Amino acid sequence: MKPLVSILIPAYNSEKTVADTIHSALAQTWERKEIILVDDGSTDRTAEIARRFTAKGVKVVSAENQGAAAARNRAYLLSQGDYIQWLDADDILSSDKVERQLAALQPGDSKRVLLTSTWAPFYYRTSSAQLINNSLCQDLSPVEWLLRKMSENLHMQTATWLTSRELAEAAGPWDTRLKSDDDGEYFCRVLLECERTHFVQQAMVFYRVSPSNRLSHIGASDTKKDAMLISMKSHIKYLRSLEDSERVRKACLIYMQNWYGSFYPERQDICEELQNMAAQFEGHLEEPRLRWKFAWMKPVLGWKAAKWAQTTLPHLKASFIRHCDKAIYKWEARRNRAKLSAEGA
Numbered sequence: 380m381k382p383l384v385s386i387l388i389p390a391y392n393s394e395k396t397v398a399d400t401i402h403s404a405l406a407q408t409w410e411r412k413e414i415i416l417v418d419d420g421s422t423d424r425t426a427e428i429a430r431r432f433t434a435k436g437v438k439v440v441s442a443e444n445q446g447a448a449a450a451r452n453r454a455y456l457l458s459q460g461d462y463i464q465w466l467d468a469d470d471i472l473s474s475d476k477v478e479r480q481l482a483a484l485q486p487g488d489s490k491r492v493l494l495t496s497t498w499a500p501f502y503y504r505t506s507s508a509q510l511i512n513n514s515l516c517q518d519l520s521p522v523e524w525l526l527r528k529m530s531e532n533l534h535m536q537t538a539t540w541l542t543s544r545e546l547a548e549a550a551g552p553w554d555t556r557l558k559s560d561d562d563g564e565y566f567c568r569v570l571l572e573c574e575r576t577h578f579v580q581q582a583m584v585f586y587r588v589s590p591s592n593r594l595s596h597i598g599a600s601d602t603k604k605d606a607m608l609i610s611m612k613s614h615i616k617y618l619r620s621l622e623d624s625e626r627v628r629k630a631c632l633i634y635m636q637n638w639y640g641s642f643y644p645e646r647q648d649i650c651e652e653l654q655n656m657a658a659q660f661e662g663h664l665e666e667p668r669l670r671w672k673f674a675w676m677k678p679v680l681g682w683k684a685a686k687w688a689q690t691t692l693p694h695l696k697a698s699f700i701r702h703c704d705k706a707i708y709k710w711e712a713r714r715n716r717a718k719l720s721a722e723g724a
Contacts, residue, residue: 420444
């Protein structure tokens, strides 16, 4: 019998996107699947919209708002699948994503092979999505995967993974303390338990780029900064448990330096802790560098103002692009409706 795949969707205030996400789960060509959505105490119409799909076999559960990690844990406990497909409530799977990944397994492969896939960010139109192609997009050992992630400042989007239940059980639950980078920390633990990763290029995930309040964005939130520090410590511990070498120590220093600017200069307590950690690797973290477009502001307006500009202006640019893409998306939808209406006349 073919394995059962559990598609698990945590959702919070996702009324504008959750229907598209569920549609993509239902459209999976892998027939033996279950779809479970846990609404994490949404205050909008997310749960109402999701329940419209219960007749098609989607299980919808409402819970008190406790965060994405808690919602994922709840969904997992309700699932029965041999494989787990995590899917956030604003992302989209290509229709053959799961089938292509499972088809890529070879006879004799164990349940400890961790499957990944291609992914592409988009705003509203998946047709305009740009494929991500970096050094993680290949078959790798766990230690090589973590080394590249940490030294090159890379990541793999949450829905790209297809995880066997054996791996999920070995990794343990999502860490509910983490209000940022919960997926990064979780899949580090999955990687620790896997034999290798197997990248399936033909499988595709579309990652919707959200406004700056998305889970992965730290911003000025002290709660998210505290969570990020926990995740960083875990990343370093996990990598060193696989290999404690000069290249690993170098990767850890680069990793800390890359994230140092998220805490500097506002959170001097975290900055000091990171410096102490760097000293253990016989290194020192430098003051974060501003990009040339914003470096001139530092002597005139001060570091904090220059950092604010460097952080905020790209978000404003992204917001403008998002609004343009939304306008084109709506225009195309109206055109398609008009075309269908004309054909039916």
